[in-house]
Amino acid sequence: MKDILACNLWLYKVFPFLRWWPMVDAQAARTDLVAGLTGAIIVLPQGVAFATIAGLPPEYGLYAAMVPTIIAALFGSSWHLVSGPTTAISIVIFAAVSPLAEPGSAQFISLVLTLTFLVGVFQLVMGLARMGVLVNFISHTVVIGFTAGASVLIAASQIKNFFGIDIPRGSHFYEIIRQLVLQIGDINPYVTSVAVATLASGILVKKFFPKIPYMIAAMLIGSLFALLLDSLFGNEATHILTVGALPAHLPPFSLPDLSLVTIKKMSSTALAVTMLALTEAVSIARSVAVRSEQRIDGNQEFIGQGLANIFGSFFSGYASSGSFNRSGLNYAAGALTPLAAVFSALFLAATLLLVAPLAAYLPIPAMAAILFLVAWGLIDFHHIHSIFHTSRSETVVLFTTLLSTLFVELEFAIYVGVMLSLMLYLARTSQPAVVPVVPAGEEGSYHFEDAKGHVECPQFCMVRINGSIFFGAVDHVQRSLLQIDEINPQQKSVLIIGGGINFIDVAGAEMLAQEAKRRRKMGGGLYFYRLKDTVYNFLKQGRYLKDIGVGGFFPAKSNVTMAVFNTLDPEICRKCQARIFKECKTTLPGGEPR
Incomplete structure (x- = not known):
């Protein structure tokens, strides 16, 4: 049967009129x-x-x-x-x-x-x-x-x-x-x-x-x-x-x-x-x-x-x-x-x-x-x-x-x-949307929603990037990440929701590695959630995971907020009223009860 199908496909390629003749x-x-x-x-x-x-x-x-x-x-x-x-x-x-x-x-x-x-x-x-x-x-x-x-x-x-x-x-x-x-x-x-x-x-x-x-x-x-x-x-x-x-x-x-x-x-x-x-x-x-x-x-x-x-x-x-x-x-x-x-x-x-x-x-x-x-x-x-x-x-x-x-x-x-x-296509793809998000309010949800109209964590910024990070988009993404510091210097840690990142090239990988090292020097870190396998494998093959940090990648349905929560400053959390994470309501970073 497979041989017959293969033969028919070959005939259609050589004699394309056989497709419409019936x-x-x-x-x-x-x-x-x-x-x-x-x-x-x-x-x-x-x-x-x-x-x-x-x-x-x-x-x-x-x-x-x-x-x-x-x-x-x-x-x-x-x-x-x-x-x-x-x-x-x-x-x-x-x-x-x-x-x-x-x-x-x-x-x-x-x-x-x-x-x-x-x-x-x-x-x-x-x-x-x-x-x-x-x-x-x-x-x-x-x-x-x-x-x-x-x-x-x-x-x-x-x-x-x-x-x-x-x-x-x-x-x-x-x-x-x-x-x-x-x-x-x-x-x-x-x-x-x-x-x-x-x-x-x-x-x-x-x-x-x-x-x-x-x-x-x-x-x-x-x-x-x-x-x-x-x-x-x-x-x-x-x-x-x-x-x-x-x-x-x-x-x-x-x-x-x-x-x-x-x-x-x-x-x-x-x-x-x-x-x-x-x-x-x-x-x-x-x-x-x-x-x-x-x-x-x-x-x-x-x-x-x-x-x-x-x-x-x-x-x-x-x-x-x-x-x-x-x-x-x-x-x-x-x-x-x-x-x-x-x-x-x-x-x-x-x-x-x-x-x-x-x-x-x-x-x-x-x-x-x-x-x-x-x-x-x-x-x-x-x-x-x-x-x-x-x-x-x-x-x-x-x-x-x-x-x-x-x-x-x-x-x-x-x-x-x-x-x-x-x-026009290059203009659009060179400016992928970098959208601030917060954890969805539903109990047990692992999703994130648009931060507009919601209170954000003063120390931990979460953004969703909708688009590929290639050489034409590197400048726009980098400026968007730097802008986080300008708006709120206390947000030293950043989580990137990566489900919308379909492709990344060397320029994009270099920029992310540089950003991860910069944030570690500030006392924070750069983390990724739901990154596609093709993108993760590219970073791995290019040996960028060492600069970014192997522990900074979280698969779908993993509790990324719990892992990052313990890296936050407990003194800022003590005075914070936002408490957008489930952990915020009962403890401070380090395990001290509220």
Whole structure:
């Protein structure tokens, strides 16, 4: 039985699609089929546009949305991530390769394919080395902020197509808004009416006919409306642009240039594209997983993306990653398994082979309206509202990430959010709570409660430390212990309730040893109660117990107060009225009756 389980686990690691394949029944297949068809329609103009941005022939953008999409779906961990060409990677490729070869030339294409192969190798190695843990530093709040910002960018990028105005490709968000304001009098009413008709029909179909694929219905209505306007007024008057005819053949086999000279020339760029592609893919996968409540395996996602780019480089595909538009659309269209992404690639191939000329009738303003719907659906208003009302620091992270996405760069926004999250995390962990406590009032209780509202012992201070004592927290904990002397110099002995201390490093151990020696010189001592075994063993292995004192450690449910009670000054106890310990009520330290 154990051998069978081990064999299954091995198969799941090598062929991760075996995990979700049992979920595919007739209903799931139909749903994924519809989602895949929708995705194939949307990727037609996007692939052409992205390839143009990258300096490649238009068909290469479509090739990048076929084989890489299938491989990434089968070997990744996300059920909704759809891989393919992206804006950011297209821009980086053009900027890095165009100085080395003429864009669109055979040499340019060869260098891009080599770059794609190297990116895939780097990604695969990182996945096999289990470096997917890096994605844990992308917090939930960062993902929500990034998603919201990217959604706004998706909508902003379609403003020119929605209103029929001239905005330079690749313009920043603020420039798009400025151009919209400047050109508001030049809005094309025919183009805008097609976009509005598509948008309105999508909203209405989704609300009143939920069983009908609202995006496909909206596309059909928008296309028919555009044809009607062209027939009534003529395309010379309407200026409604369409996708245009596409080449009718499958991705040809290609061979990257793997000579040492070319590899050396492209390796540094490949590493940069690797980090960008992985950041995009995993961030998008996690952002969709927040909505679908699915767990993402970062290591498997790295492997899936790596294999996708390696295979893609041999089938004329340039570097791909997770596509925000297509992934969001895939989820919004109701996809249940990665089979939807596979269907999307197959439908795209079928479209090229069978109905490529019909793509000339797909109006671009209708596609802009569809992307408006996708962008709106990706903004997580519920969680944004929750974060805004529960955590000021998380709100700062969210809106910093969102604004960075809009006004800086898409990929840089993630780095900003991650760095800010880490800074806030370190700020919190570097100041663990040091809370004064007193013995609980219940008879026979071994617990301690907050000292607020209770009388404390004038000679013996008890504190609970909630947090790890590492190099970043040493100064805060040390200052808190020194502050005990400043508030009450008679409290020479200190008991640390250590159940909340999960970790301690060398700096923390050195500080505690120093504090124990200091308090002994004062005539008191440093004691520990309920310290975790891992923390105690660390102190023991580091030989810090000698400085602290072996007798200063008390396990759970031991009477620590009785042991410390006899070390107190009996003269101070004679005049003390607090008497918070059970022993105080009958005797003085040393055994003298009261």
